[in-house]
Amino acid sequence: MSRPSTVKSRFWRSLILTQLASAILLLTSLAWAYSPVAPLRQASNPVLTAPEVPVPPRTEPLFIAPLYNDPEVVSDEELALVLKKVQPRFPQKALKPNYVEHALRAWTIHAKFKDPEVMSGEQMKEFLTNHGQFLASWGEKIEPILEDRQTGVAIRWGKEQCASVHHDHWLASLTEAGVSLHEPVFLPGGKQRNIGDVLRQSMLDFRVDEIEVEWSAMAFGLWLAPQREWVNNQGRQINFDLLAERLVRGHQRFGVCTGTHRVYSLMLLIRLDDEYHILSPAGREVAWKHLEFIRDQITVSQFEDGHWPSNWSDGALALKDPVEDELYKKVIATGHHLEWLAIAPKELHPPREQILKAADWVISTTTAQTPEQILGTYTFFSHVGNALALWRNTRPNIFFEAWEARESAGGK
Amino acid sequence: MPVDLKTTPQKSLVPADEPGTAGSQIVTSTQGEFVAQDEASSDAHPSVGADVSMLTDKTPPWLRASRRMAIITLLVGVAFWFYSIKPVWHADPWSHIAYGKLIVSEGIPATEPLLPLARGMTYWNSSWLFDVLMMNVDRTLGGAGLQGATGIFAGLIVAIFVSSLAYTTGRTLLACGMGMSLLFLIGHDLSILRSQLAGIVCFLTAWILWQGAIRNTHAWWQLPLLFAVWANLDSSFMVGLIVPLAMMSGRMVDRWVRTGQWKSILRDEHLGKLLLVTQLCILATLLNPYQGRMWWEVLTFSQNPNLSAMVDWSPLTLRSTEGQFFAATLLILLGVIRSSPRRLGTGEMVLLVSLAALGCWNTRQLVWFYPVALWILAMHASAILSKNGWARHASPRAGKWSVVMVGLVWICFGFSPLGMRVLHGKQPTASRLNVAFAPVELTQYLVKKPPEGQIFNPVEWGDFLLVHGPENLKIFANSQVQRLPREVWRDYLTIVDLGSGWSEILDRYSINTVVLDKQFREGVIRRMKEETAWKLVYEDGRGAVFTRKLPITR
Numbered sequence: 001m002s003r004p005s006t007v008k009s010r011f012w013r014s015l016i017l018t019q020l021a022s023a024i025l026l027l028t029s030l031a032w033a034y035s036p037v038a039p040l041r042q043a044s045n046p047v048l049t050a051p052e053v054p055v056p057p058r059t060e061p062l063f064i065a066p067l068y069n070d071p072e073v074v075s076d077e078e079l080a081l082v083l084k085k086v087q088p089r090f091p092q093k094a095l096k097p098n099y100v101e102h103a104l105r106a107w108t109i110h111a112k113f114k115d116p117e118v119m120s121g122e123q124m125k126e127f128l129t130n131h132g133q134f135l136a137s138w139g140e141k142i143e144p145i146l147e148d149r150q151t152g153v154a155i156r157w158g159k160e161q162c163a164s165v166h167h168d169h170w171l172a173s174l175t176e177a178g179v180s181l182h183e184p185v186f187l188p189g190g191k192q193r194n195i196g197d198v199l200r201q202s203m204l205d206f207r208v209d210e211i212e213v214e215w216s217a218m219a220f221g222l223w224l225a226p227q228r229e230w231v232n233n234q235g236r237q238i239n240f241d242l243l244a245e246r247l248v249r250g251h252q253r254f255g256v257c258t259g260t261h262r263v264y265s266l267m268l269l270i271r272l273d274d275e276y277h278i279l280s281p282a283g284r285e286v287a288w289k290h291l292e293f294i295r296d297q298i299t300v301s302q303f304e305d306g307h308w309p310s311n312w313s314d315g316a317l318a319l320k321d322p323v324e325d326e327l328y329k330k331v332i333a334t335g336h337h338l339e340w341l342a343i344a345p346k347e348l349h350p351p352r353e354q355i356l357k358a359a360d361w362v363i364s365t366t367t368a369q370t371p372e373q374i375l376g377t378y379t380f381f382s383h384v385g386n387a388l389a390l391w392r393n394t395r396p397n398i399f400f401e402a403w404e405a406r407e408s409a410g411g412k
Numbered sequence: 413m414p415v416d417l418k419t420t421p422q423k424s425l426v427p428a429d430e431p432g433t434a435g436s437q438i439v440t441s442t443q444g445e446f447v448a449q450d451e452a453s454s455d456a457h458p459s460v461g462a463d464v465s466m467l468t469d470k471t472p473p474w475l476r477a478s479r480r481m482a483i484i485t486l487l488v489g490v491a492f493w494f495y496s497i498k499p500v501w502h503a504d505p506w507s508h509i510a511y512g513k514l515i516v517s518e519g520i521p522a523t524e525p526l527l528p529l530a531r532g533m534t535y536w537n538s539s540w541l542f543d544v545l546m547m548n549v550d551r552t553l554g555g556a557g558l559q560g561a562t563g564i565f566a567g568l569i570v571a572i573f574v575s576s577l578a579y580t581t582g583r584t585l586l587a588c589g590m591g592m593s594l595l596f597l598i599g600h601d602l603s604i605l606r607s608q609l610a611g612i613v614c615f616l617t618a619w620i621l622w623q624g625a626i627r628n629t630h631a632w633w634q635l636p637l638l639f640a641v642w643a644n645l646d647s648s649f650m651v652g653l654i655v656p657l658a659m660m661s662g663r664m665v666d667r668w669v670r671t672g673q674w675k676s677i678l679r680d681e682h683l684g685k686l687l688l689v690t691q692l693c694i695l696a697t698l699l700n701p702y703q704g705r706m707w708w709e710v711l712t713f714s715q716n717p718n719l720s721a722m723v724d725w726s727p728l729t730l731r732s733t734e735g736q737f738f739a740a741t742l743l744i745l746l747g748v749i750r751s752s753p754r755r756l757g758t759g760e761m762v763l764l765v766s767l768a769a770l771g772c773w774n775t776r777q778l779v780w781f782y783p784v785a786l787w788i789l790a791m792h793a794s795a796i797l798s799k800n801g802w803a804r805h806a807s808p809r810a811g812k813w814s815v816v817m818v819g820l821v822w823i824c825f826g827f828s829p830l831g832m833r834v835l836h837g838k839q840p841t842a843s844r845l846n847v848a849f850a851p852v853e854l855t856q857y858l859v860k861k862p863p864e865g866q867i868f869n870p871v872e873w874g875d876f877l878l879v880h881g882p883e884n885l886k887i888f889a890n891s892q893v894q895r896l897p898r899e900v901w902r903d904y905l906t907i908v909d910l911g912s913g914w915s916e917i918l919d920r921y922s923i924n925t926v927v928l929d930k931q932f933r934e935g936v937i938r939r940m941k942e943e944t945a946w947k948l949v950y951e952d953g954r955g956a957v958f959t960r961k962l963p964i965t966r
Contacts, residue, residue, distance in 0.1 A: 015684060015687075015688075018688055018691065019691075022691045022694070022695055025695050025698070026694075026695065026698070026704065029698040029703040029704040030703070030704030030705070031704075032703055032704070033702060033703040033704045033705035033706075034704075034705060207897065207898075207899055208532070208897065209529070209897050209899035209900050209903070210899060234533075234897065234898070235533070235534045236532045236533050236534070236897060237522075237523050237532035237533075237534075238532055239532070242531060242532055249866075249920070249921060249922050250919060250920040250921060250922050250964070251919045251920070251922070251964050254916075254919065254920050293965065
């Protein structure tokens with residue numbers, strides 16, 4: 001009678017043991033497949049809904065220092081006149097985030113002005129990062145610009161005046177303005193997060209093939225270098241080579257602001273690569289060759305008066321078959337080109353006379369504008385102010401604060 | 413000496429279990445195998461007439477085949493020949509070869525290696541072993557080898573299905589009929605040389621092995637080994653796991669219903685063995701380069717939004733031909749089961765419903781439903797025939813059938829492109845090999861004048877261009893659309909549909925060369941001819957190549 005019970009217990013024992021062994025093997029295999037050491041691992045897994053993005057190796061963003069201090073390009077007086085024109089003097093009601101973003105990137109979060117009507121860097125930062133401030137300007141009927149997500153904070157962007165106009169422009173502007181990674185971001189409902197959460201969400205949401213990648217590339221570069229790659233929430237491995245390739249891809253006319261932002265972002269990546277080696281040799285080669293190509297295009301497309309037309313990317317054809325550009329388009333092209341040239345090495349410059357001519361044109365054009373005209377196209381003129389300050393190896397806020405101090409001291 | 417032509421006495425060969433057959437000299441195997449006893453022994457010569465030993469079968473018994481085997485060989489041979497003369501028409505074979513080459517030279521990559529616009533996208537390949545196999549077939553035997561491989565897979569599928577069915581039911585004609593039905597129903601899938609063919613072979617083998625798993629003392633290693641290989645050949649191993657799971661759950665339900673006690677399930681000794689084998693099969697599928705991640709990838713594969721544009725991955729509807737065949741098969745099956753004296757096991761029912769549901773989920777999965785449906789149909793049809801007195805005829809073994817079999821194999825092989833290649837070193841011409849599909853001459857043009865930078869091409873031709881086109885060709889898309897970023901795939905569809913901004917998209921990707929096929933994109937070709945920015949540089953019966961008059965330079 002004891003034999004069947006022995007058989008029975010042996011059966012159950014072996015059954016339990018096999019189940020246990022199976023479960024262990026199964027779990028080990030799953031754990032190994034998603035572990036960081038697995039050779040063919042995938043960054044996102046069924047348990048964690050989003051891949052982990054790298055933590056930026058710094059709390060303050062990098063800044064790409066200009067390479068020249070050339071009073072021949074712009075004198076102190078000229079710079080002061082231009083900067084005075086592009087002070088962020090905005091109406092408080094229905095304040096366009098796009099304007100504030102442009103002003104902030106040029107003037108930085110440290111900007112202080114004597115005129116109380118002009119927004120300080122701190123006020124501009126507050127407007128962008130605090131939903132309460134946005135609410136005060138736009139009212140409750142407008143959708144918030146800051147969106148709380150499980151994996152971070154997303155920024156609403158699009159064509160509406162109450163939104164950020166370009167993808168990741170909000171982030172890039174605050175980054176260039178020198179905001180800290182730990183700077184709080186106040187969301188609707190009183191929830192508090194920080195810039196790090198915006199960066200994280202942005203890295204996850206980023207798509208190489210979206211229409212505008214200029215600002216994403218800039219922001220990621222300034223926060224992440226020397227970290228070279230991460231994985232977005234589509235499971236795609238993104239690196240700076242891919243970004244450089246993307247910035248080079250397609251006809252230049254498709255880039256924002258007649259394609260000049262792409263050039264600036266590409267130049268920024270090369271400068272970062274000089275120090276942090278974020279590009280592979282092949283990636284750098286692609287970016288460099290493209291910038292040489294751009295140099296050649298602008299060398300042959302500048303008009304006699306010094307401005308570049310909106311179709312500068314057509315090269316010599318732009319002069320042969322000129323387009324009827326409105327003034328703001330000429331300002332866009334000329335101001336933006338001067339901006340990237342200020343951080344570019346000389347090998348990528350057109351002849352010096354061309355730079356001087358462009359600067360003269362843009363200075364005279366800007367200073368001739370009325371405050372209303374400037375306000376209507378503030379975003380483009382903000383680049384002019386920034387570009388000229390960079391040519392004097394300074395930032396608009398530093399120069400203008402010192403200028404204002406000197407002026408008031410002289411006045412006394 | 414006159415030779416008496418009367419040799420073997422005629423016998424009425426009916427199964428022993430048929431009523432009224434007492435005394436007949438028939439030996440019946442447990443599975444319905446019929447062997448004439450006097451022929452089974454080669455020593456038993458009939459003592460009639462003169463020297464009949466001259467006409468007696470001197471073939472060793474182990475070498476003798478039956479008529480049944482010869483009939484099955486004929487069907488298998490025809491299936492092999494038919495599928496091996498078909499051109500290599502689909503994109504998938506070229507995809508297997510392109511990725512196989514890469515795997516052999518660089519190992520399995522972690523991100524997409526061949527599509528420049530999908531760089532960084534996760535590369536996951538459930539058929540890496542099949543890719544390597546096909547690459548080697550192509551390298552060794554060329555196009556004829558690829559055609560032959562299609563034929564071999566088709567032949568194997570028919571051989572496994574028909575011979576097992578004939579063995580189980582004892583009815584060769586019925587089995588052959590079902591085999592032909594299978595060929596008809598999944599014929600389209602069989603004509604495409606892709607890893608799914610290996611999957612079907614594994615599926616049928618698993619299905620047949622599983623049916624004898626209780627008696628088969630080797631099942632505990634045979635089935636897991638099969639699943640381990642399968643998990644590296646094709647992602648369909650997940651469908652294969654439905655077989656043991658359905659059959660086991662069915663067995664539990666049947667036992668519970670029969671005894672009325674759920675505890676009796678635990679007393680089922682065989683169930684323990686089946687459970688263990690099933691678990692071993694599941695564990696064996698983890699033996700692949702991706703381990704457990706493979707399961708997740710397979711299960712979520714069809715959710716990839718890019719696939720929604722592919723007909724293969726859309727749900728089944730009655731409006732489609734596939735839907736109508738599926739409905740007809742179901743109706744016939746229900747009718748036969750209704751009239752059959754044979755009981756439909758719960759396991760079979762669960763399996764049928766699961767596979768039918770899978771087929772309804774997406775059309776491409778129908779290929780798993782038909783073999784099981786036809787098998788069950790055959791079992792019930794056989795039971796109906798037996799009930800109505802349709803005797804199962806024995807199939808005596810004789811040397812002549814062996815000769816017939818060898819002859820059939822030789823004819824089918826010899827007249828196939830693979831046979832021509834092996835025996836005579838003849839290779840089919842490129843245009844014959846890729847008739848009406850691949851852009852052979854167009855690709856030769858591209859090789860002569862390699863395009864610089866990113867090109868645009870139809871997905872169907874992407875893999876072919878990768879294998880036969882100029883080196884480092886930057887194709888836009890290939891058959892692996894699931895690996896393309898969604899934005900790129902959307903842009904692709906906008907271009908081929910001539911959607912809003914299609915021409916601007918070409919500019920955005922810096923595309924200076926556009927390759928188009930005439931089969932599906934005749935409209936785009938017409939439109940491109942009207943575009944002033946583009947010029948037609950090549951055109952033939954299958955497609956056209958356009959280049960930009962003013963190339964986008966960097």
